Amino acid sequence: MDFDNVSRKDLAKELEELQREINEKNIPVLILFEGWESIGKGKIIAEVVKELDPRTFRVQNFRVEYGDQRALPYHWRFWTKIPAKGEIAIFDRSYYQALMGEEARKEGLDKGELEDIKAMEKALVQDGLLIIKLFLESSEDYQKERIRTLADHEVTAFRIREFDKDQNKHYKEYKKLYDKLIEETNYAFAPWTVIDVEDNKEGSMVILHTINEAIRQHLKKAPNPKHKYKPLKKMKDYLGELDLSKVLEKEEYDKEKDELQEEARELMYWCYANEVPVILVFEGQDAAGKGGAIKRLTRNIDPRLYEVIPISAPSKEEHRYHYLWRFYKELPRRGKMSIFDRSWYGRVLVERVEGFATEDEWERAYNELNEFEEHLTHQGAILLKFFLHIDKDEQLSRFEAREENKEWKITDEDWRNRDKWDQYQEATNEMLERTSTKNAPWTLVEGNDKRYARIKVLKTFVKAVKDRMKD
Amino acid sequence: MDFDNVSRKDLAKELEELQREINEKNIPVLILFEGWESIGKGKIIAEVVKELDPRTFRVQNFRVEYGDQRALPYHWRFWTKIPAKGEIAIFDRSYYQALMGEEARKEGLDKGELEDIKAMEKALVQDGLLIIKLFLESSEDYQKERIRTLADHEVTAFRIREFDKDQNKHYKEYKKLYDKLIEETNYAFAPWTVIDVEDNKEGSMVILHTINEAIRQHLKKAPNPKHKYKPLKKMKDYLGELDLSKVLEKEEYDKEKDELQEEARELMYWCYANEVPVILVFEGQDAAGKGGAIKRLTRNIDPRLYEVIPISAPSKEEHRYHYLWRFYKELPRRGKMSIFDRSWYGRVLVERVEGFATEDEWERAYNELNEFEEHLTHQGAILLKFFLHIDKDEQLSRFEAREENKEWKITDEDWRNRDKWDQYQEATNEMLERTSTKNAPWTLVEGNDKRYARIKVLKTFVKAVKDRMKD
Numbered sequence: 001m002d003f004d005n006v007s008r009k010d011l012a013k014e015l016e017e018l019q020r021e022i023n024e025k026n027i028p029v030l031i032l033f034e035g036w037e038s039i040g041k042g043k044i045i046a047e048v049v050k051e052l053d054p055r056t057f058r059v060q061n062f063r064v065e066y067g068d069q070r071a072l073p074y075h076w077r078f079w080t081k082i083p084a085k086g087e088i089a090i091f092d093r094s095y096y097q098a099l100m101g102e103e104a105r106k107e108g109l110d111k112g113e114l115e116d117i118k119a120m121e122k123a124l125v126q127d128g129l130l131i132i133k134l135f136l137e138s139s140e141d142y143q144k145e146r147i148r149t150l151a152d153h154e155v156t157a158f159r160i161r162e163f164d165k166d167q168n169k170h171y172k173e174y175k176k177l178y179d180k181l182i183e184e185t186n187y188a189f190a191p192w193t194v195i196d197v198e199d200n201k202e203g204s205m206v207i208l209h210t211i212n213e214a215i216r217q218h219l220k221k222a223p224n225p226k227h228k229y230k231p232l233k234k235m236k237d238y239l240g241e242l243d244l245s246k247v248l249e250k251e252e253y254d255k256e257k258d259e260l261q262e263e264a265r266e267l268m269y270w271c272y273a274n275e276v277p278v279i280l281v282f283e284g285q286d287a288a289g290k291g292g293a294i295k296r297l298t299r300n301i302d303p304r305l306y307e308v309i310p311i312s313a314p315s316k317e318e319h320r321y322h323y324l325w326r327f328y329k330e331l332p333r334r335g336k337m338s339i340f341d342r343s344w345y346g347r348v349l350v351e352r353v354e355g356f357a358t359e360d361e362w363e364r365a366y367n368e369l370n371e372f373e374e375h376l377t378h379q380g381a382i383l384l385k386f387f388l389h390i391d392k393d394e395q396l397s398r399f400e401a402r403e404e405n406k407e408w409k410i411t412d413e414d415w416r417n418r419d420k421w422d423q424y425q426e427a428t429n430e431m432l433e434r435t436s437t438k439n440a441p442w443t444l445v446e447g448n449d450k451r452y453a454r455i456k457v458l459k460t461f462v463k464a465v466k467d468r469m470k471d
Numbered sequence: 472m473d474f475d476n477v478s479r480k481d482l483a484k485e486l487e488e489l490q491r492e493i494n495e496k497n498i499p500v501l502i503l504f505e506g507w508e509s510i511g512k513g514k515i516i517a518e519v520v521k522e523l524d525p526r527t528f529r530v531q532n533f534r535v536e537y538g539d540q541r542a543l544p545y546h547w548r549f550w551t552k553i554p555a556k557g558e559i560a561i562f563d564r565s566y567y568q569a570l571m572g573e574e575a576r577k578e579g580l581d582k583g584e585l586e587d588i589k590a591m592e593k594a595l596v597q598d599g600l601l602i603i604k605l606f607l608e609s610s611e612d613y614q615k616e617r618i619r620t621l622a623d624h625e626v627t628a629f630r631i632r633e634f635d636k637d638q639n640k641h642y643k644e645y646k647k648l649y650d651k652l653i654e655e656t657n658y659a660f661a662p663w664t665v666i667d668v669e670d671n672k673e674g675s676m677v678i679l680h681t682i683n684e685a686i687r688q689h690l691k692k693a694p695n696p697k698h699k700y701k702p703l704k705k706m707k708d709y710l711g712e713l714d715l716s717k718v719l720e721k722e723e724y725d726k727e728k729d730e731l732q733e734e735a736r737e738l739m740y741w742c743y744a745n746e747v748p749v750i751l752v753f754e755g756q757d758a759a760g761k762g763g764a765i766k767r768l769t770r771n772i773d774p775r776l777y778e779v780i781p782i783s784a785p786s787k788e789e790h791r792y793h794y795l796w797r798f799y800k801e802l803p804r805r806g807k808m809s810i811f812d813r814s815w816y817g818r819v820l821v822e823r824v825e826g827f828a829t830e831d832e833w834e835r836a837y838n839e840l841n842e843f844e845e846h847l848t849h850q851g852a853i854l855l856k857f858f859l860h861i862d863k864d865e866q867l868s869r870f871e872a873r874e875e876n877k878e879w880k881i882t883d884e885d886w887r888n889r890d891k892w893d894q895y896q897e898a899t900n901e902m903l904e905r906t907s908t909k910n911a912p913w914t915l916v917e918g919n920d921k922r923y924a925r926i927k928v929l930k931t932f933v934k935a936v937k938d939r940m941k942d
Contacts, residue, residue, distance in 0.1 A: 042773055042775060045774055045775070046771070046772075046773055046774055049774045050770060050771075053762070053766065054765060054766060054769050054777075054779040054810070055762065055765075055779050055781045055812060057774075058778060059774040059775050061775045066539070066542075068537070068539060071537075090774070092775055155740065155744075158744070269626070273626075273629070291524070291526065294525060294526075295524065295525060298525050299521060300517070300521075301517075302513055302517055303516060303517055303520045303528075303530040303561070304513060304516070304530050304532045304563055306525075307529060308525040308526050310526045315786065315787060315788050316786060316787065317786050317788060339525070341526060
């Protein structure tokens with residue numbers, strides 16, 4: 001672009017206009033700044049936001065890792081800061097940092113992390129978010145000069161980290177690394193723009209122009225190509241094949257239960273001491289016994305080590321974000337356990353059956369959920385998913401018992417869900433088929449006999465932690 | 472109580488029943504465990520929750536300070552973890568820790584902290600929360616014995632901190648301190664129950680019984696006595712006395728603005744380097760120019776150092792908590808600035824005028840807000856509150872200009888608010904009278920001339936930070 005006839009201020013004003021438009025159209029925009037250290041990223045970002053309405057953008061700084069971040073899966077810190085619909089989030093550094101440090105220089109790019117990044121960006125973009133990735137490029141000499149200048153001034157000297165100097169010292173190696181990183185992550189749905197910052201003023205105009213162009217294109221663009229649902233040709237009837245006649249006698253139950261609860265208690269202390277995060281998912285029809293199974297599982301576990309997260313329909317606030325956002329917020333810290341009573345699988349169960357998600361949304365969710373869980377297990381979590389299954393007669397008798405008991409309220413919604421029994425079975429079977437992965441398998445629990453179900457859950461938990469202890 | 476005819480399990484089951492009742496009645500319950508170290512607090516808490524429905528209680532552990540907690544006002548960590556309506560939060564240690572450590576032993580109880588605690592508990596209780604404070608008492612010998620036993624076992628040895636041993640070493644001094652602490656904070660609205668834990672089994676029954684009793688009493692109890700609104704006898708017409716004819720010419724404005732914005736930028740870096748948190752509150756009628764003033768103030772400030780928090784009506788989720796909860800969540804970390812575009816003063820402005828808060832609620836809010844802000848300034852924050860005032864004619868012409876411009880939408884609500892102009896003026900005058908404190912004064916801004924208003928805001932900010940630099 002020829003910038004002769006346009007001022008920085010014009011471009012900034014244009015961006016302000018576009019900010020209003022994306023706000024009206026509820027489009028989330030993520031602008032990501034990466035690049036060489038000590039070359040004036042902060043100032044450039046300040047220039048970009050100068051004319052913006054400060055109420056609908058936020059700058060998120062990921063330069064320093066602090067606090068809880070370290071105790072949670074790496075992407076937690078980014079996912080929890082994604083922009084709401086209609087807002088702009090500016091990431092000052094990002095998840096790319098994991099592939100830009102000393103380790104990456106010496107060991108090369110981590111494949112697993114590359115995959116996790118691609119999955120994250122794709123999930124966001126599919127959801128309608130615009131991502132603008134800017135890489136601020138610098139020559140070796142320019143960076144050296146900048147570091148020297150910063151070091152010379154008392155007020156700026158503290159900003160230089162050891163790493164910044166080290167980066168300059170190994171400039172050529174880092175250059176090779178970054179070129180490769182950009183090449184490998186230059187996805188069509190989330191491309192990089194590399195910008196030379198040596199001429200700072202020009203740089204900021206190019207950046208404003210790049211951002212404006214990207215937003216304008218996005219506003220004009222047709223929506224993402226939709227996933228078309230292809231029913232599985234041969235779907236196994238997982239639920240139908242379960243043997244629901246399995247029972248456990250009271251005496252045996254009492255004995256096993258006490259022992260297993262004691263083991264669960266000890267094993268959870270082991271997870272705590274070894275900083276292993278544990279994530280449990282409970283799904284199942286209404287009255288399948290999720291609550292009871294959770295209670296028996298946690299009974300002896302130190303209550304400081306776990307949290308039970310009941311999941312219901314997303315709130316208005318939660319609707320403003322990608323549907324995974326609210327689950328990221330509830331992930332356990334290392335050494336703790338989060339137990340989800342219903343979960344992100346709502347996307348392919350209730351939201352599919354009830355039509356709360358479009359076909360495109362739930363169809364692509366299988367993959368997104370697998371990738372989400374892959375990130376969690378990559379990051380060291382034990383992830384167990386339980387599906388508690390009862391048959392239709394058993395549900396009816398439990399509903400009736402509850403209505404008599406009056407402790408529980410059976411709502412109209414419960415009865416309506418029951419009417420869609422077959423649709424839920426089908427959706428469940430497909431979910432089991434498509435999301436039972438090696439690292440995060442489903443455990444099917446025969447639920448007609450509560451005692452049997454509870455012991456199976458306890459045993460599965462105990463075995464999973466013991467297996468991890470052997471690793 | 473005579474426990475001969477009742478089992479621990481009976482009591483736990485009773486608590487489970489009560490849990491259901493408070494859940495139905497939407498009562499938040501906070502159970503707080505304090506006491507001597509290494510005497511088995513964790514196990515006791517585990518016993519208490521054993522029969523509870525894990526979906527509506529949470530145990531919060533404050534033993535170790537970590538992450539963001541240190542960067543925020545001390546009460547932030549507690550306020551953000553208060554129970555929602557209908558739920559139980561169990562605090563394993565609490566805000567009393569600040570008065571139970573080595574410093575308190577040597578220096579005595581900190582008066583400011585005592586006041587802040589009282590204010591916090593009172594604010595919660597007034598809002599309908601039940602607080603049950605349990606102090607687990609131990610003799611010197613019993614604690615010594617416990618520490619020895621824990622130290623003997625590899626799996627428990629890591630739990631003992633240096634402080635635990637030190638506490639036992641200085642047992643008598645700590646005993647005196649804790650007795651005094653309990654005496655001083657044994658409020659009628661939030662009394663302590665001291666429990667000897669030497670007989671562990673008995674201890675847990677006493678605790679269950681105490682909790683059950685407290686909940687039962689609370690369920691029976693008449694609601695808190697209501698504050699009766701007493702209009703101020705002579706209320707100054709702060710707004711009426713403002714000279715709205717003040718103006719600033721463009722030339723002078725441009726010159727002053729550039730200088731002040733540059734100063735604001737530098738001063739905010741100083742706050743960052745010196746870890747001073749800054750909190751700004753903007754209130755004012757619709758179209759008074761809050762957004763514009765904020766934008767001019769932040770224009771040159773490093774966008775990584777501030778956030779603008781637009782406040783609108785609380786969400787459904789937020790309604791489940793004390794009204795201050797959502798503001799605690801947005802407080803700035805040390806060295807950063809949070810700018811509230813509307814704020815907690817909504818309680819005594821829009822909520823008062825529109826009847827969203829009861830007379831009792833907004834009447835007691837003046838005091839609660841003062842105490843809330845006192846805690847923030849105690850903890851080192853610079854807190855500035857701006858009220859931007861325009862007259863009715865000016866508002867009309869701005870509304871009309873906006874309607875023409877179409878960039879902004881003037882909603883029916885805006886016109887309705889305008890109809891209540893006089894009521895808002897009265898509420899504002901009372902707010903100014905009752906919440907302009909030494910540490911957190913209001914700055915009245917003559918808003919008819921936008922330039923004049925913006926410069927006044929900038930100047931006030933610059934002066935406040937400079938004053939702090941001199942401290």
